Ligand code: SF4
């Protein structure tokens with residue numbers, strides 16, 4: 001059932017559930033939380049920074065530049081278009097580096113696992129040969145040789161200096177040819193990120209179009225490189241997600257008063273997987289009992305949460321904007337963080353409770369946190385050490401501060417692209433054919449991806465309202481990241497939510513018992529959408545390129561640079577992408593016009609910006625209808 005308690009408050013900025021509002025209000029007024037900072041600042045963000053026209057790449061600046069005003073060019077003469085394109089490109093490079101460094105970590109671990117140096121092994125043998133082929137490795141090799149060649153091929157995706165990242169060859173042929181025609185096929189992840197950072201330093205690339213084409217190339221190194229690699233190798237090591245029932249918090253309701261509660265937060269599923277294993281260990285459970293708890297209760301925040309939800313059904317405690325309130329329940333013994341999207345303020349909030357903040361990565365340390373480095377060679381041992389630290393905090397829990405709302409909702413997650421094919425086509429005829437047929441016959445109007453973050457400067461349930469509008473118009477919704485968490489909290493990831501769909505979509509969903517919003521994973525797993533789109537093209541009937549599918553993407557509350565990299569690789573892949581509530585190039589009409597309109601002449605995809613759920617829905621449904629007219 002859709003839980004009507006998943007209501008959205010309109011009180012504090014970025015506090016989107018009633019329960020979160022209540023938990024925040026229980027914190028003393030002098031505890032500064034992110035929503036309170038937004039409130040107390042009382043000023044709008046800097047217009048130059050927001051529009052992309054603040055340049056600080058050299059010490060003659062920072063220069064605040066105004067488009068069309070000669071006196072207000074940079075000291076070096078840089079135009080607004082150059083500055084805005086440079087800033088945008090740097091966001092793409094940073095986002096690409098984040099996803100890809102995550103991918104590199106997985107590739108390195110895969111290499112070590114294959115060579116017997118770490119206690120991980122390939123769990124998904126069925127997928128192994130498909131992945132090997134995608135990486136250019138002969139799938140008929142004996143397994144031992146195949147694994148070693150695959151490990152080498154994965155590391156080459158980062159270090160390769162010339163040629164083409166092999167995973168781009170998975171794209172439909174006409175798309176790959178387009179990329180070749182415009183010189184944007186990425187050579188290697190490291191090369192593209194370093195080159196883009198170089199060309200946007202003072203005195204290098206001053207042609208905004210050239211900079212943006214560089215950004216396009218770099219973004220492909222993310223989507224069709226580092227991110228895709230991370231997803232595929234994680235699937236091999238940890239298992240390919242399959243539909244799984246789980247619970248998602250509507251107000252931290254997944255925390256358990258009689259357990260040692262541990263939340264995993266960040267993006268790396270390898271540590272979380274080890275923690276999950278350790279939490280079932282009889283020795284650890286016994287230690288928890290000795291301090292008066294019944295066991296260990298693991299939950300997830302942000303994309304680490306999505307990763308363990310997808311594969312293990314471990315419940316989600318919250319999205320990005322709920323990391324502070326998770327601690328404010330007073331019932332969390334530890335927040336275990338790895339990399340990305342961890343707010344520095346969690347340490348400050350934790351000081352008011354008994355919660356340990358435990359950092360685990362050498363590249364993501366926090367003052368005031370306990371550091372327990374995650375050494376993959378001793379994965380289970382480290383995981384137990386972390387859980388013991390949490391167990392030791394349990395007796396310090398102050399019951400007068402505990403406030404666990406009894407609110408959670410049932411969902412179904414775990415829709416890898418393979419799982420979607422099985423559901424639609426059946427185990428022995430796994431295929432997108434039924435989906436394509438239902439798009440062609442009009443029961444399904446089209447496909448929309450709602451991805452990306454949530455954030456404290458938006459106080460409207462845009463993702464949820466938008467999803468409902470799209471579903472009602474027979475649009476199947478795919479979701480990843482914190483957007484997926486928000487839609488899960490609103491009950492849209494349960495099969496029962498099919499009743500919110502228009503007649504055509506509802507008929508299709510009810511026949512297979514599917515929710516109208518399919519949770520496809522974490523941020524890096526947007527690459528699953530690229531693979532699914534490619535398979536849809538190869539299945540036939542909807543054209544021979546991705547842009548011909550009546551599909552569209554959006555990130556209604558984007559926050560991280562990673563979202564910009566994701567948006568750019570979708571645009572370069574031929575998809576229209578709508579971002580909101582603002583866009584980082586609006587300080588230059590020249591650059592914005594290029595990204596919103598002219599870029600379509602190259603790659604058939606483009607950007608748009610929208611602010612309300614209604615605006616998003618109108619733009620997206622228009623685009624889908626445009627795609628349908630060409631069917
Ligand atoms: Fe100013 Fe040019 Fe230096 Fe940028 S590169 S800070 S626009 S002088």
Ligand code: MSK
Nearest residue numbers: 303341452453481482
């Ligand atoms: S965690 S990047 S807030 S989706 Fe991937 Fe959520 Fe955005 Fe972080």
